[in-house]
Amino acid sequence: QVRLVESGGGLVQAEGSLRLSCAASGRTFSSHAVGWFRQAPGKEREFVAVISRTGGNTYYAYSVKGRFTISRDNAKNTVYLQMNSLKPEDTAVYYCAANSIGLTSRSTRDYDYWGQGTQVTVSS
Numbered sequence: 001q002v003r004l005v006e007s008g009g010g011l012v013q014a015e016g017s018l019r020l021s022c023a024a025s026g027r028t029f030s031s032h033a034v035g036w037f038r039q040a041p042g043k044e045r046e047f048v049a050v051i052s053r054t055g056g057n058t059y060y061a062y063s064v065k066g067r068f069t070i071s072r073d074n075a076k077n078t079v080y081l082q083m084n085s086l087k088p089e090d091t092a093v094y095y096c097a098a099n100s101i102g103l104t105s106r107s108t109r110d111y112d113y114w115g116q117g118t119q120v121t122v123s124s
Contacts, residue, residue, distance in 0.1 A: 002026040002098045002113045009094060009118030012086055016122070020081040022096030022115060030054075030074040033099040036081045037108060038092035038120075045095070047106040051079060059104055064090075086122045093117040 008020040022034065035050035049060045049070040058070050069082040079096060097111035105111070 002029060002032060002100075004096050004098060004113055004115035006094065006096050006115040006118040009120045011121045011123065014087060014122055014124050016086050017082070017084045018086065018120060020083065020094055020096075020118060020120075022079040022081075024077045024079075024098065026077075028100075029077045029098070031100070031102060032113075033102045033104050034070075034072060034079040035097050035099065035105070035111060036070060036079075036094060037097060038090075038094045039117075040092040043092075045108055047108075048094070049081060050104045050106065052104050053102045057104055059106070061106075083120070086120075088122045088124045091120060091122050093119050 003025040005023045036048040037045050039045040051058050051070045051072050055072045067085045072079040095117045096115045098113040100112045
């Protein structure tokens with residue numbers, strides 16, 4: 001069992017930066033791939049980024065590539081999402097999710113555990 005808690009969201013102006021954190025409980029966290037997803041009002045939840053178990057592989061949605069960076073510190077059971085050059089269209093609730101078989105998937109269906117989400121609002 002893995003419990004995930006996101007933090008670091010807030011209100012920021014366009015072109016600003018935020019760093020989200022996803023803190024996990026559970027001894028097996030390092031065996032999970034972890035993804036970030038986001039959901040804007042009236043829209044479906046969408047993939048943002050994913051990181052493999054060891055952090056050696058990362059993948060990004062086209063819309064955030066070059067602006068966002070996902071990383072993890074397994075000693076701290078934490079995954080981060082550094083978000084730079086934020087745009088108003090990045091406004092959403094951001095969720096982290098863990099995949100127990102280590103699959104670096106872009107699909108919400110492949111994730112077993114989800115956090116409660118953290119709100120990111122980017123003003124123009």
